[in-house]
Amino acid sequence: MKIALVCSAGMSTSMLVKNMRQAAEQKGIEAEIDAYAEGELNQHMEELEVILIGPQVRYLKQRISGKADSYNIPVDVIDNMAYGTMNGDKVLQQALNLTS
Structure with a gap:
């Protein structure tokens, strides 16, 4: 599973990415989890399975969903x-x- 977390610069979600990776490992779930700035997202769309947006940039949801x-x-x-x-x-x- 390939999960993207999106924030304005890709920085504030880095600690959350680490914690999610640990949680996935503990549950035996194979997951690739990365943080991206919204501007980088287009380069990764073909490989993603889920996109989660930081609450501080919730205003981007409609644009990213499109x-x-x-x-x-x-x-x-x-x-x-x-x-x-x-x-x-x-x-x-x-x-x-979101994937089930």
Whole structure:
């Protein structure tokens, strides 16, 4: 599974990516999880399975969804509380729920 987290510069989600990777490893889930700035996303669309957007840039959801629709990639805004607490397990579960 290939998951992208999107924020304005790709920086604020880096700790969350680390926590999600740890959660996936603990659950035995093979997942490639990376953070991208919104401007980088187009270069990765063909390989992505889920896109999660940082709550601070939720205004990008409509624009990103428009691009992702043509690739059949589900897009959602990361749960505010999970983001604030950097809860990698909860955000990983949110991504998994979008693909099931």
